[in-house]
Amino acid sequence: MSIYGKSLISPDDFTVEELQTVVNTAREMMDTGMTAYQDLCRGKILATLFYEPSTRTKLSFESAMLRMGGSILGFGDANTSSVAKGESIADTVRVISSYADIAVMRHHKEGAPKLAAQYATIPFINGGDGGHQHPTQTLTDLLTVAKYKGEFKDQVVAFCGDLKFGRTVHSLIRTLARLQTKKIILVSPEELTLPQNLYRELLERGIKMEVVTCLEGIISEVDVLYMTRIQRERFFNEADYQRLKDTYILDVHKLERAKSDMIIMHPLPRVNEIAYEIDNDPRAIYFKQAECGVYARMALMALQLGVM
């Protein structure tokens, strides 16, 4: 088993053992402190190819590489690159492969990072493709649960909100199935349910699942509550977005029935699905989750580059 040189386009690209290795390495980094790794990637360059706006993913990748002593280059807006001139993904990636040692791509087209990885000669990372996959958020989520909750096989995990377009959900839920999570509860309006192919895959894996439209009815049995944003940018119709955007808002009243040691996660950014009053509740760990994102990406890149 070796992650050295491997690309990460879908969480399925890594075995369960490899995912565990990344999480364990990230935990070790968290426990040791960042300064111990400040020269780990000296001389290495990360290319950040962001065809779609991003705050957390882009900055956490950049922070991760800079904290390990490496350098970064790239773009955060397709309009400022040769893409605006009509350059194909394949051509961009072929060139970037000679400029950097590792690359991360975010793209609004689903499957674009997979296409890019076919032409890249350096380890390639999917930083989110449309409503499809977001594997480094999955690593972040695995690290967060491992650190603040424990093993997945003991957890009842509820996903709430936009399960249709939420790429973080798609990536994590498939991985939870591989990790034999105790139970998965899917909470969404009927218009935003999990894609059929993914739902069918979970059924085939024999995972215990429950599908509901109401959060209040199940919150008392949940160990990990994963809230998501209704994604305006994925809707073709503004009216549909307006109708669904306030479906689930987690507030103090709803939390009254939740377990005292339940954790509330959110990939961020949030809009209004978690009331600000929840931020001071000890169960709200979404900002700690964002911090885990830097360590998860540090560990991933260090292992892909073979420096750990």
Added chain:
Amino acid sequence: MMQVTSISEGIVLDHITSGNGLKIFSKLNLAALDHPVVLLMNVPSRLLGRKDIIKIQNIKDIDLAMIGLVDSSTTVNVISGGKIISKHKVGIPEEVRGLFKCSNPRCVTNSDTYAEPIFHLVDAKSREYACEYCEETTKYRL
């Protein structure tokens, strides 16, 4: 009874469900071939009642995936020296490349010419295929 002579080299597509012969003829663009091609429709069949048959002279390399998509019950007979040297049912293809488009408008295969649409069979009964790139399922329809 109409008489069509046998071919000595080439392919005979037999047991095509009556009515699908013309679709296969069209999908494989057989009209553009430089070799003799015969499409027989509504031929009496002990097995099917009626069937279509396509005979293609001198060609042995053919897109079996497309035939399987249109009519998986088709039998492919490869003829050489006037004899059948191989015979098999095409079945429903497990993998299909470039023959239809992904139904997901956000899929990269619908916007990037480098990305050839590739699909993997997920449900033979409903002809549902999952896209290699975006994983969205698409039902193949003629």
